[in-house]
Amino acid sequence: MAKAAQRIPVTLLEGDGIGPEIVAASCRVLDALGAPFDWEPQPAGLSAVDSHGDPLPQATLDSIRRNGLALKGPLTTPVGKGIRSINVRLREEFQLYANLRPARTIVEGGRFADIDLVLVRENLEGFYVGYEHYIPVGGDPKAVAESAGINTREGCRRIAEWTFDYAARHGRKKVTIVHKANILKLLTGLFLETAMEVGKRYEGQIAIEERIVDNCAMQLVMNPWQFDVLLTTNLFGDILSDQIAGLIGGLGMAPGGNIGKDAAIFEAVHGSAPDIAGKGLANPSALLLAAAMMLEHVDEHERAERLRTALHTTINTDGIRTGDLGGKASTEQFADGLIARL
Numbered sequence: 001m002a003k004a005a006q007r008i009p010v011t012l013l014e015g016d017g018i019g020p021e022i023v024a025a026s027c028r029v030l031d032a033l034g035a036p037f038d039w040e041p042q043p044a045g046l047s048a049v050d051s052h053g054d055p056l057p058q059a060t061l062d063s064i065r066r067n068g069l070a071l072k073g074p075l076t077t078p079v080g081k082g083i084r085s086i087n088v089r090l091r092e093e094f095q096l097y098a099n100l101r102p103a104r105t106i107v108e109g110g111r112f113a114d115i116d117l118v119l120v121r122e123n124l125e126g127f128y129v130g131y132e133h134y135i136p137v138g139g140d141p142k143a144v145a146e147s148a149g150i151n152t153r154e155g156c157r158r159i160a161e162w163t164f165d166y167a168a169r170h171g172r173k174k175v176t177i178v179h180k181a182n183i184l185k186l187l188t189g190l191f192l193e194t195a196m197e198v199g200k201r202y203e204g205q206i207a208i209e210e211r212i213v214d215n216c217a218m219q220l221v222m223n224p225w226q227f228d229v230l231l232t233t234n235l236f237g238d239i240l241s242d243q244i245a246g247l248i249g250g251l252g253m254a255p256g257g258n259i260g261k262d263a264a265i266f267e268a269v270h271g272s273a274p275d276i277a278g279k280g281l282a283n284p285s286a287l288l289l290a291a292a293m294m295l296e297h298v299d300e301h302e303r304a305e306r307l308r309t310a311l312h313t314t315i316n317t318d319g320i321r322t323g324d325l326g327g328k329a330s331t332e333q334f335a336d337g338l339i340a341r342l
């Protein structure tokens with residue numbers, strides 16, 4: 001008889017906005033799937049400011065450090081002022097340098113069929129280091145805004161090595177390095193140069209090419225099938241990952257993993273969607289696909305595949321879709337449909 005599967009403790013962050021709705025629905029589906037996760041709910045985000053006076057309480061950090069694994073809902077970051085992004089802080093705290101964002105077609109009948117792209121975004125450097133300040137001139141305290149981007153050779157090498165290793169392990173054929181080295185000659189030039197050097201080690205196994213980011217954005221819409229794995233810097237990766245989500249039905253279908261040496265945090269690419277929060281309308285698929293990535297991360301490949309298949313069947317065969325996919329199902333009805341298929 002098969003040995004009872006080992007239980008795996010996972011820190012669970014509900015998040016803000018639609019977070020609690022999609023997290024609750026996802027946990028229900030994952031339990032029905034028999035996923036071996038023991039959830040450890042911890043406070044984070046705006047709700048944690050109210051309850052703990054801190055958007056990222058120490059107990060939450062300790063839990064993630066202990067478990068090395070977290071599933072998180074989206075966290076709201078005020079625009080232009082206020083607290084530093086909690087997402088950025090989490091990535092820095094646990095040195096989650098690789099942001100893996102795959103885009104695979106699940107929803108049939110969209111603008112683009114058979115998309116199978118993987119975007120890897122450097123997650124700690126570039127313009128997201130947050131070295132920003134205003135320079136006052138005359139009576140204007142905000143006369144000049146200055147921001148510095150930082151890329152290190154070590155950081156570039158680390159993400160390039162991670163990406164080519166990922167590509168090799170997953171039978172990927174090509175890595176495209178996306179940059180803006182014609183303008184940001186040093187900042188993204190170092191990234192390009194280092195990634196090219198790393199790529200040479202894979203000659204004969206993985207093809208390597210480079211694209212300037214604006215051209216890449218256009219070609220992703222004209223002919224996305226030419227790409228396989230995209231490797232890029234933090235800001236470009238943030239933008240392009242929302243764009244490739246648009247190729248597969250939108251943000252409701254786009255998962256991501258933030259991966260480091262000692263910890264990994266899985267989440268949807270989308271944010272807290274304040275426009276639909278609390279209405280039971282959100283699509284939980286992106287978070288569920290992130291959970292499928294987490295299942296793969298712990299070598300639960302069969303369950304990950306079963307979850308993806310159930311998503312495919314529920315959406316395409318049963319026609320149960322949330323509003324973002326043109327349907328009428330609520331978050332909970334969609335989860336019920338999935339559970340019926342599991």
Ligand code: NAI
Pocket residue numbers: 018022073074075076077078087251252267268269270271272273274275276281282283284285286324
């Ligand atoms: P957003 O991703 O929250 O929403 C963009 C649009 O997509 C909205 O119209 C929203 O209704 C829709 N949408 C997003 N997720 C959906 C889902 N699961 N089902 C159906 N529709 C969905 O982006 P926005 O509005 O720019 O950001 C809102 C907040 O989220 C901001 O505070 C931002 O900083 C934060 N954010 C957090 C992220 C994270 O925690 N990883 C990532 C991106 C944004």
Ligand code: MG
Pocket residue numbers: 238239242269
């Ligand atoms: Mg983003």
